[in-house]
Amino acid sequence: MSHLFSPYALGSLELANRIAIAPMCQYSANDGLATDWHMIHYGHLALSGAGILILEATAISPEGRISAADLGLWSDKHQQALAPVVQAIRRYSPIKLAVQLAHAGRKASSAPPFEGGQAVPPEKGGWQTVAPSALPHGPADPVPTALDDAGLAKVKQDFVDAALRVHALGMEAIELHGAHGYLLHQFLSPLANQRNDQYGGTLENRMRFPLEVFDAVRAAVPPGMAVGMRVSASDWVKGGWDIEQSVALAQQLKQRGAHFIHVSSGGVSPLQQIPLGPGYQVHFAQRIKAETGMPTIGVGLITEPLHAEAIIANGQADMVGLARAMLYNPRWPWHAAAALGAQVAAPPQYWRSQPRELKNLFGDTRLGQR
Numbered sequence: 001m002s003h004l005f006s007p008y009a010l011g012s013l014e015l016a017n018r019i020a021i022a023p024m025c026q027y028s029a030n031d032g033l034a035t036d037w038h039m040i041h042y043g044h045l046a047l048s049g050a051g052i053l054i055l056e057a058t059a060i061s062p063e064g065r066i067s068a069a070d071l072g073l074w075s076d077k078h079q080q081a082l083a084p085v086v087q088a089i090r091r092y093s094p095i096k097l098a099v100q101l102a103h104a105g106r107k108a109s110s111a112p113p114f115e116g117g118q119a120v121p122p123e124k125g126g127w128q129t130v131a132p133s134a135l136p137h138g139p140a141d142p143v144p145t146a147l148d149d150a151g152l153a154k155v156k157q158d159f160v161d162a163a164l165r166v167h168a169l170g171m172e173a174i175e176l177h178g179a180h181g182y183l184l185h186q187f188l189s190p191l192a193n194q195r196n197d198q199y200g201g202t203l204e205n206r207m208r209f210p211l212e213v214f215d216a217v218r219a220a221v222p223p224g225m226a227v228g229m230r231v232s233a234s235d236w237v238k239g240g241w242d243i244e245q246s247v248a249l250a251q252q253l254k255q256r257g258a259h260f261i262h263v264s265s266g267g268v269s270p271l272q273q274i275p276l277g278p279g280y281q282v283h284f285a286q287r288i289k290a291e292t293g294m295p296t297i298g299v300g301l302i303t304e305p306l307h308a309e310a311i312i313a314n315g316q317a318d319m320v321g322l323a324r325a326m327l328y329n330p331r332w333p334w335h336a337a338a339a340l341g342a343q344v345a346a347p348p349q350y351w352r353s354q355p356r357e358l359k360n361l362f363g364d365t366r367l368g369q370r
Helices: 036-046 076-092 149-168 183-188 203-220 243-255 282-292 305-313 324-328 332-340 348-353
Strands: 008-010 013-015 019-021 052-059 096-102 173-178 226-232 260-264 296-298 319-322
Touching: 019 332, 036 052, 036 076, 052 173, 076 149, 096 149, 149 173, 149 203, 173 183, 173 203, 183 203, 183 226, 203 226, 203 243, 226 243, 243 260, 243 282, 260 282, 282 296, 305 319, 305 332, 319 324
Parallel strands: 019 052, 019 319, 052 096, 096 173, 173 226, 226 260, 260 296, 296 319
Antiparallel strands: 008 013
8 A cells, every 4th residue: 555645634634645735825816815816726736636735825914925916814805705715625626725824024025936026115015024033034125123012912813813714714724834934934043033032042932932823823723623833944054943943843832732744944044055856855854753753744846756655654754745746747646646556536527537557546437437
């Protein structure tokens, strides 16, 4: 039996296999509202056969958007705009659904990557950003406003309010975005956090606010809803956040009832030096899994079925997350199941696509029946 296609559970959330579609920003919302693009994009990925689909970084507030075109969930109107997408997926796919809730912090107010990705200052249509400290992401970027107590309380409440909307939409899981240089990661990293209060300085202090956000979200939604966090296990910059600190964070998250940790890296500094290659981040997930027992999702240029199978079989991670590979080949799980001698869920409208030599790929499909 294929390890990749064996079932797995995140808490009480049962998944058909170990494949997660990782969050991928689409920069296609209208003032945070889901559009027809989201219906097409997510409906399309929902037919992939993966175990869980994690929707893109979804802003908890207007100022928390990476760009003006980011998806948002900061009002009931935004919940209503996303509801038809969720409902359509439910009609046609058994895939489990999660949302990555995010606040971009000092990396907010930027142009989409396909428009250059540069910071957009307020005088050019952007907005004032906030962060743990008044330190810009890059030397030429606008200086963010350091969050005071009222600002911290607002951010925390915004996460809770968005989490309640995720639950109301009927999704099964929430991923808090603590990676890629966005707000929660900024609190964790000494490169972005130079506060001298209870939220800065020591590792315990730098972890405090992200953990407070996790605790607030965990308490706000039912126990059966899976809640986890995506982290950058290394800043890839000397003196920054690293794997040892990530292990400490994972231990704290586990004690607080987190159901998973999604292990990425980088994003907090333009000085990062990342050694790219197939599975280049998986060793971080392996160490966190080994030292904490926390269910882990490993990511990082995983494109080949045999590689994904080996990661699970060797215990390097409990699940694999695919992003760009899914954009390139939205039926990646179908092809992986074929390569590994496994079965995958597919809508009956597509059963006739099954090659005759793979009679069991979709199970008993009565191939050829009109």
